Amino acid sequence: MRDVYQEQLDQLADELAGMCYQVAEAMEKATRSLLETDLQLAEQVISEDIRVDEIRATAEEKAFALLALQAPVATDLRIVVSAIHGAGDIERMGDLALHVAQAARRRHPQPVLPAEVAPYFAEMGTVGVRLARKAGDVIRSRDLGAAAELESDDDAMDDLHRHMFSVLMDPGWSHGVGPAVDITLLARFYERYADHAVAVARRIVYVVTGRMPGPLTV
Amino acid sequence: MPPAPLPRQLDELSELLGQMCTTVAGALQRATYALLEGRERVAQQVVAADADVDALRAKVEEIATDALLFHAPVAGDLRQVVSAIRTAGDVERMGDLALHVAQAAERGRPLPGQVRDDFAEMGRVAVQLALKAAEVARTRNVILAVELDADDDAMDALHVHMFGVLMDPAWPCGVPAAVDVTLLARYYERFADHAVVVARETVYAVTGKEPDAIPI
Numbered sequence: 001m002r003d004v005y006q007e008q009l010d011q012l013a014d015e016l017a018g019m020c021y022q023v024a025e026a027m028e029k030a031t032r033s034l035l036e037t038d039l040q041l042a043e044q045v046i047s048e049d050i051r052v053d054e055i056r057a058t059a060e061e062k063a064f065a066l067l068a069l070q071a072p073v074a075t076d077l078r079i080v081v082s083a084i085h086g087a088g089d090i091e092r093m094g095d096l097a098l099h100v101a102q103a104a105r106r107r108h109p110q111p112v113l114p115a116e117v118a119p120y121f122a123e124m125g126t127v128g129v130r131l132a133r134k135a136g137d138v139i140r141s142r143d144l145g146a147a148a149e150l151e152s153d154d155d156a157m158d159d160l161h162r163h164m165f166s167v168l169m170d171p172g173w174s175h176g177v178g179p180a181v182d183i184t185l186l187a188r189f190y191e192r193y194a195d196h197a198v199a200v201a202r203r204i205v206y207v208v209t210g211r212m213p214g215p216l217t218v
Numbered sequence: 219m220p221p222a223p224l225p226r227q228l229d230e231l232s233e234l235l236g237q238m239c240t241t242v243a244g245a246l247q248r249a250t251y252a253l254l255e256g257r258e259r260v261a262q263q264v265v266a267a268d269a270d271v272d273a274l275r276a277k278v279e280e281i282a283t284d285a286l287l288f289h290a291p292v293a294g295d296l297r298q299v300v301s302a303i304r305t306a307g308d309v310e311r312m313g314d315l316a317l318h319v320a321q322a323a324e325r326g327r328p329l330p331g332q333v334r335d336d337f338a339e340m341g342r343v344a345v346q347l348a349l350k351a352a353e354v355a356r357t358r359n360v361i362l363a364v365e366l367d368a369d370d371d372a373m374d375a376l377h378v379h380m381f382g383v384l385m386d387p388a389w390p391c392g393v394p395a396a397v398d399v400t401l402l403a404r405y406y407e408r409f410a411d412h413a414v415v416v417a418r419e420t421v422y423a424v425t426g427k428e429p430d431a432i433p434i
Contacts, residue, residue, distance in 0.1 A: 064296065071290035081283065084300060085307065169394045177389050177396045181381070184400045 005070050008062065012083050013139050015059045019090045020136030020200070022052055024129045026097035027193060031125030033104040034186070035118055037111045045101035052094035056087045063087075075207065082203040086139070089196040089203075093132060096193040103186055112182050114175045120164055124190040127157050131197035138204050147213075150201040157194040161187050221288040224295060227281050231302040232356055234281070238274045238309040239352030239416065243345045245271070245316035246409060250341030252323035253402070254334060264320035271313035278306040294426070301423035305355065308412040308419070312348060315409040322402055330391040333383060333399055340376050340406040347373070347413035354420050363417035364429050373410040377403055 026045050033042035063083050066072060072080055103112050113121055131153050138147045164187040167173065168180050205213045222230070245264050252261035282303045285291060291299055329337060347369055354363045380403040383389065384396050421429045 064300065067286060067290075067300070068292045068296055071286075073287055077283065077286060081279075081286070081303060084303060088304060088307065165397070168397050173393050177393055178385055180393045180396055181384050181400045184397045185404065188401065188404065 005066075005072075008066055008070070009072075009076060009079055012059060012062050012066065012080070015055060015062065016083055016086050016090065016200075017136040017139040019052060019055045019059065019087065019094075020132050020139065020197075022055065023090055023093040023097055024132035024136070026052070026094055027100070027125060027132060028129045030097045030100035030104070031121065031129075033101055034112055035122055035125075037104065037108060039105060039108045042101040042104040042108070046098055046105065049094050049098045052091055056091045059083060059087045078207045078210070082207050085203050086200045089199045090135075093193050093196045096189045096196075099189050100186060103182060107182070112179070112186070114179055117164065117167060117183060120160055120167075121186065121190075124157060124160050124187070127153055127160065128190050128193045128197075131157070131194050135197040135200040138201050142204055142208050144205060144208060147201040147205050150198050154194050154198045157191055161191040221284050224285060224289040224291060227285045227289070228295065228298055230281055231278060231285075231298070232358060234274055234278050235302060235305055235309065235416075236352045236356035238271060238278070238306065239312075239348050239355055239413075241267075241271055241274065242309055242312040242316055242409075243348035243352065245313060246319065246341065246348065247345045249316045249319035249323060250337065250345075253319055253329060254338055254341075256323070256326065256328060258324055258326055261320040261323035265317055265324065268313050268317045271310055275306045275310040278302055282306075294424070297426060298423045301419045305416050305419045308415045309351075312409050312412045315405045315412075318405045319402060322398060327395070327398060329402075330395050330399065332391075333380065336376060336380055336383070337402065337406075340373065340380075340403070343369075343372050343376065344406050344409045344413070347410050351413040351416040354417050358420055358424050360421050360424050363421045366417040367414055367429050370410050370414045373407055377407045 026048065029041050030045045032038060033045065063080050066080050070076075106112075111118075131150055134146060134150055134153070137143075138150070164183065168183060173180065202213055205211075221227070245267060248260055249264045251257065252264065282299050285299045289295075347366065350362065350366050350369065353359065354366060380399065384399060389396060418429050421427065
């Protein structure tokens with residue numbers, strides 16, 4: 001009995017980690033569709049988001065079944081509750097990747113990004129994808145060191161985000177209001193994506209230690 | 219101290235969630251006032267009060283965890299406990315968004331005249347949604363919850379309208395003001411979205427179904 005139960009807990013973790021890898025891939029493709037004005041790729045991200053929502057639904061069903069049938073305590077209870085939180089965060093990451101792809105689709109065949117800001121978004125994409133993959137790894141390994149790494153990656157994202165604003169606010173900005181509005185929202189999507197990945201890692205720290213590592217940055 | 223009986227814990231969860239929603243409604247109302255009237259002191263008060271919402275959330279999680287631990291609830295009771303945990307996250311986020319509006323007000327850049335009325339209206343709609351979400355959380359009234367789902371359309375219309383104003387080539391206020399307005403509009407829209415999620419969670423907790431499946 002105990003073994004089946006442990007297996008169910010492991011399956012739940014696997015499912016969530018899989019969700020992280022899926023939204024990492026979504027963000028990777030969404031970023032590419034944005035940078036390369038690739039409509040087909042954008043469409044693909046948009047149509048695949050439903051899969052993330054489905055995995056979330058399955059993960060939640062598993063979590064409910066565990067709570068109802070096994071009435072877990074202590075660390076196991078923390079795992080299940082964290083899984084419920086994590087599933088919400090990761091689904092939101094999928095939505096944010098979707099928003100990036102939608103921006104690429106909306107402006108197609110025009111590029112959304114002026115050439116001079118494209119490299120920053122390439123970098124935000126790289127950092128975001130890395131964060132999502134690391135969050136998936138941390139769910140599997142429950143390695144506190146790796147969880148802490150996400151915090152410093154997130155600092156890199158915050159720096160990029162802040163920098164993007166200083167570019168927009170600069171009196172030398174020559175692309176007008178329309179692109180500035182798009183970029184403002186896009187930069188926000190990447191920043192929120194990273195925040196959710198960090199939230200997932202923090203929940204894992206809570207599972208292992210029983211304590212939340214400080215409040216979330218907002 | 220022995221844990222409270224499950225029915226009392228469930229009542230307490232509903233009450234706390236209602237209180238959280240009322241608190242964030244008040245926060246956004248004051249933040250909007252601070253934004254529209256340039257009242258930095260009011261904005262600072264909103265920023266300082268955000269910790270209250272976080273404390274309420276922690277309380278919800280504690281009671282919910284106790285309920286799971288000591289009573290191992292099943293079926294509808296289990297849904298209510300899990301949904302309380304999730305809802306508390308949404309309402310805390312609403313508090314963060316009110317905080318962001320207050321922080322924008324604190325920065326003291328005046329809102330362009332042509333979007334003032336729109337923000338007043340977004341504030342009004344968002345606060346109403348949060349108050350309705352409070353009632354839904356307290357009373358677990360499914361009909362009211364399904365209604366709230368439709369109320370959000372007003373916010374979406376305002377949000378779309380705002381982008382029309384910004385993207386108009388005649389926008390005279392420059393890029394920095396457009397960036398501020400873009401983010402502020404997004405905060406209101408997200409605040410409203412989370413209020414809708416609170417209602418959807420309640421429908422799910424009570425009926426076991428998503429709101430779209432409810433024939434109202």
